[in-house]
Amino acid sequence: MTSLASASVTKVPHISHAVLRVSGPDKKGVIAAFTQVLSGHGCNILSSEQHTDTASSRFFQRSAFDISTMLTDKVTLSNGISEVAKRLNMKAEITWPPLRKKVAIFVSKYEHCFWELLLRHRAGELPCDIVCVISNHPDLASITQMFGIRYEVFKITKDTKAEQETKEIELLNSLNVDLIVLARYMQIVSDNFCSTFPHRIINIHHSFLPAFIGSKPYHRAFERGVKLIGATAHYATADLDEGPIIEQDVKRINHKDSVEDLIAKGRILEKEVLVRAVKKHLQEELIVEGNKCIVFGD
Template identity: 45%
Template structure:
């Protein structure tokens, strides 16, 4: 007897979080089977401190004319019974990303390159900056660039323009690629767990201007970077990715800065990719990041 043929439709991800209890896996997988879904991968985790259960299921529909996203409504009774928060995400839809940057361009250029070459599963819908410096590189990558300065210290008006730009481009995620402005609570509230920031991991030891100079003067042996979701508390949001690089006593200040920028590029790209692939669940001030 030949094996039954599985027709693969659009890839969909189901993200689920609830209190742990027996039978969750059976309940969710049984629902997907009854709806004609073919499960292709499953990752799950239990936080033993809080008793929370987390699950990521990637599936396709055996009937390609049906959308996996359409199961969200039918799943509501299951979610209610489990007391679960749930998200369905279409993996075959290319997410649209807005990048905010200030004068430094190392993270910005890296994201533009990765998106252009397909290394990052995203379309950079726009780049906005409070400085005009990135217009040329955005022209090279054929990405719309918007100079949105802060005029006479009127930050509220500048943020309003940014929100309007992001809305007009139907953006799914906002990335701060070394955007050196503190965002207001009003701005952050528009995009809960949809703003990713990158900063060096020299905080809180070396705050203010020239952190790498301060680190060099103190003879640090590691530099690193942290990528996290942005919350109202500055640089304290749920961490998505971190990395470090060793520093030698032989390294010059310029070499330390170069290593720091390399780590910032890689860490930010890793965090953005994990979010776009629906591999991150944020809760309280923590994250579960599936491989």
């Protein structure tokens, strides 16, 4: 491991709202039950979204509520929510302020997604603290240093992968990292790594999968004459690129587009889709259900 810069953490602003996410079997009175608990504790509900999956009869809800007017403490409210959830056989999770998370970005040599994350973060569009950048190459260290962020190099080979990943996990845990973003990180993370951070690793790739697996997918897509290119952001799991999908987008192309055009347009999609997915996670707008994501706020 090679350290090339020191950490820089943005000051966390005061935030007075919390987020309640609920999921479970759909039944009458669910919305009213949780609303009554919040209002009974003096919490003003700022926004609330619900969704019912009619195929599975599953109910999902996300509510943001103001805690500055709360009449009790967090423990008392949490206990009240837990009692209602248990009675209704629901899963309920409260995220208390500050909602700002600590983020680590994994990179290799591709710059486009990395630049986009750093610039959007600097502009205040991503409510998080980027506490470190981890790479298997030193190439992007100079970019990271421009933003005053810690940069660590873990040189991974087939023989050193397990050992290096263990060191990465130790570093991430020591920094209390909440979210890991694979910004075109060209290494397969292990099952152990994914299980250590369940639904806390976001990956980005082109949307040709399961077709055109491997290197030079845009070249093979060009040869095949595809009419759409796209990008997919998802949670990384042991099943490689088959984790719950958070965000996707596509763009039409035609015979006038060269391979270079496809790559350029694909990179634009990749960085935009990745930023949207990261933002959804940071704002607690996702509920993972099996191998799919319920995405609120759209």
